[in-house]
Amino acid sequence: MIEVHELTKRYGRPGAGRLAVDRLGFDVGPGRVTGFLGPNGAGKSTTLRLILGLNEPTSGTATVGGRRFRELPRGLRDVGALLDAHDVHGGRTAEAHLAALARTNGIPRRRAAEVLEEVGLAEAARRRIGGYSLGMKQRLGIAAALLGDPPVLLFDEPVNGLDPEGVRWARGLFRRLAAEGRTVFVSSHLMSEMEHTADDLVVIGRGRLIAAESVADFAARGTRRSVTVRTADPAAAPGLADALAAGGATVRRGEAGTLTVTGTAADRVGVLAFRHGVPLAELTARASSLEEAFMELTADSVEYR
Ligand SMILES: Nc1ncnc2c1ncn2[C@@H]1O[C@H](COP(=O)(O)OP(=O)(O)OP(=O)(O)O)[C@@H](O)[C@H]1O
Numbered sequence: 357m358i359e360v361h362e363l364t365k366r367y368g369r370p371g372a373g374r375l376a377v378d379r380l381g382f383d384v385g386p387g388r389v390t391g392f393l394g395p396n397g398a399g400k401s402t403t404l405r406l407i408l409g410l411n412e413p414t415s416g417t418a419t420v421g422g423r424r425f426r427e428l429p430r431g432l433r434d435v436g437a438l439l440d441a442h443d444v445h446g447g448r449t450a451e452a453h454l455a456a457l458a459r460t461n462g463i464p465r466r467r468a469a470e471v472l473e474e475v476g477l478a479e480a481a482r483r484r485i486g487g488y489s490l491g492m493k494q495r496l497g498i499a500a501a502l503l504g505d506p507p508v509l510l511f512d513e514p515v516n517g518l519d520p521e522g523v524r525w526a527r528g529l530f531r532r533l534a535a536e537g538r539t540v541f542v543s544s545h546l547m548s549e550m551e552h553t554a555d556d557l558v559v560i561g562r563g564r565l566i567a568a569e570s571v572a573d574f575a576a577r578g579t580r581r582s583v584t585v586r587t588a589d590p591a592a593a594p595g596l597a598d599a600l601a602a603g604g605a606t607v608r609r610g611e612a613g614t615l616t617v618t619g620t621a622a623d624r625v626g627v628l629a630f631r632h633g634v635p636l637a638e639l640t641a642r643a644s645s646l647e648e649a650f651m652e653l654t655a656d657s658v659e660y661r
Pocket residue numbers: 367368374375376394395396397398399400401402403545
């Protein structure tokens with residue numbers, strides 16, 4: 357379990373500077389993939405660094421199994437993490453890099469070969485990392501996180517730079533790690549990356565918590581149903597739009613007699629159209645996607661437009 361409580365990080369001078377994380381609180385449980393989402397600059401990387409003890413919080417706590425990262429006795433065997441795939445010595449081979457990590461963490465050397473095999477880098481194990489593509493570096497970073505076979509894993513934007521096959525592989529890996537009972541916390545700024553991978557979501561914006569709940573609950577919360585209605589007679593569209601608006605619906609007019617209606621159900625739109633003698637060519641009820649829910653909920657905290 358990862359426990360984050362009233363976590364706050366201000367960069368720069370006290371009282372001034374930049375509030376990157378603002379009284380954040382959430383738990384990340386085992387046996388599930390938890391997506392950590394937020395627009396660029398929301399504070400995801402900072403939060404992960406605070407959990408890993410790489411930065412000191414201004415106030416609040418971030419613990420793993422009730423202990424601060426620094427108090428965990430087994431290092432990479434307690435928590436594995438991929439933070440920055442570029443943060444590796446380019447002159448080393450992947451094998452040497454992992455062997456060094458294994459040595460300093462009391463992990464048997466054979467694990468290096470095992471995890472390289474697991475991430476699909478066995479054949480590139482003796483090549484210098486400097487010549488790796490971004491996707492290969494991501495795979496290597498994932499291998500390093502897995503090295504100690506830890507029960508808790510953190511991944512910061514792990515699928516950045518992976519090709520579609522790689523993205524699919526990574527998703528499968530995260531699901532498998534969670535199925536093994538591990539705590540898997542994966543950051544992304546794209547809901548589409550998490551939609552089919554995560555069980556739970558922690559969503560932040562401008563350092564503040566927006567949501568911490570299951571994917572299903574998140575989707576239901578953001579869902580604004582809309583109805584698309586298209587008349588066979590575009591000249592009749594304004595009349596129908598007025599009738600809908602008079603009934604309290606919000607109507608947006610599109611091209612060629614198409615209306616997008618929110619605030620009322622599709623069957624009600626059909627009845628109104630019938631009453632006003634408007635011939636319909638289309639009547640479609642639409643639930644907003646998870647992506648739309650995410651955009652809607654984080655709209656106020658998007659920093660860079
Ligand atoms: N070392 C630092 N010194 C000062 N400000 C920083 C530092 N690191 C991050 N910040 C600021 O803190 C805020 C949060 O940054 P962070 O990298 O944690 O966000 P993020 O959600 O990971 O963003 P992205 O998706 O773009 O990586 C940003 O406004 C950033 O500019």
